Amino acid sequence: MALLFMKTFNSESGKQSKFLTAIISRKYWLFFLGTLLIGGILAIISFRGESFKPQSLPQKQNLPEFKILSINPPQGKQPISLLNTAITIIFSEEIDPKSLKLDIVPSFIVTPEVNANDQRILYLKPKSNWILNRQYQFTISVVSKTGRTMNNYKYSFEPFLLVRPSSNYGDYGI
Structure with missing residues (x-):
């Protein structure tokens, strides 16, 4: 130089x-x-x-827990107005319907259906009417679309019939 x-x-x-x-x-x-x-x-x-500086590898983000946000009807003894009421489960993330594992005691057949507009919502539609005053215990396992797993979530409910007052006042003359 x-x-x-x-x-x-x-x-x-x-x-x-x-x-x-x-x-x-x-x-x-x-x-x-x-x-x-x-x-x-x-x-x-x-x-x-x-x-x-060399970029460090991305840190594993602390994502919110993959969980069930709500179930309707809620757990426990619950009044239902229709004997074929579907159970609605809302998850914190979209779920993979193919990964759903469901165990019901006593044995009962339900059809799982994911909401087409919001894949966080799962409906469990009974093939026949719920038997009143019988406790149903569910064990739910599912994988979210991001690959996070929820294993063996326990839920139970016991339906009883909600009797609505009749709109026909009959003999009361009102």
């Missing part, structure tokens, strides 16, 4: 002295100046922090 050499010359006293002289030709001068400029820019950027 820079051409450095020792030059010997005669002084008035006739003594020879040596000193270091640096001669930089024009093309080397531009290259040298450009290198200093780029080095300075890189130094400034590296002092700013993140730009030239």
Whole structure:
């Protein structure tokens, strides 16, 4: 880059002295100046922090728990107005319907159906009417579409018939 050499010359006293002289030709001068400029820019950027540091691997995000947000009818002894009322389960994430595992005691046949507009909602439609005053215990396992698993969620309910007052007042003459 820079051409450095020792030059010997005669002084008035006739003594020879040596000193270091640096001669930089024009093309080397531009290259040298450009290198200093780029080095300075890189130094400034590296002092700013993140730009030239290798990126760390993304940290595992603390996602909310994959869980059931609500079930209707709620757990326990519940009044129902229709004997073929479907159970509605709302999950915190969209579910993969093919992964659903359902165990019902006593044995009872339901048809699982995922809501077409919101795949977080699962309906369990009974093939026949619920038997009143019988406790049904469900064990639910399912995988979300993001691959998160919920295993062996327990739910039970015991339906009893909700008797609605008749709109026909009959003999009361009202």
